[in-house]
Amino acid sequence: MAITMKSYGLRWTDPDGTPRAAGVSYDEGSAEDRKKRLEGDGATGVEIVEVKAGERLQPKS
Secondary structure (H helix, E strand, O other): OOOOOOOOEEEEEEOOHHHHEEEOOOOHHHHHHHHHHHHHHHOOOEEEEEOOOOOOOOOOO
């Protein structure tokens, strides 16, 4: 049985109101760490979203 690793992207809003999305994917632990750093920098609405291989996450509109 093959084990597949899940990948996650992040979406958030910068303190100036600009919607953003990560250009890379993370494993679950790294995504959680990145979320904490973004929130510490003042980002709001930070969400972790599961992504498929090769999928590029888009900012919220």
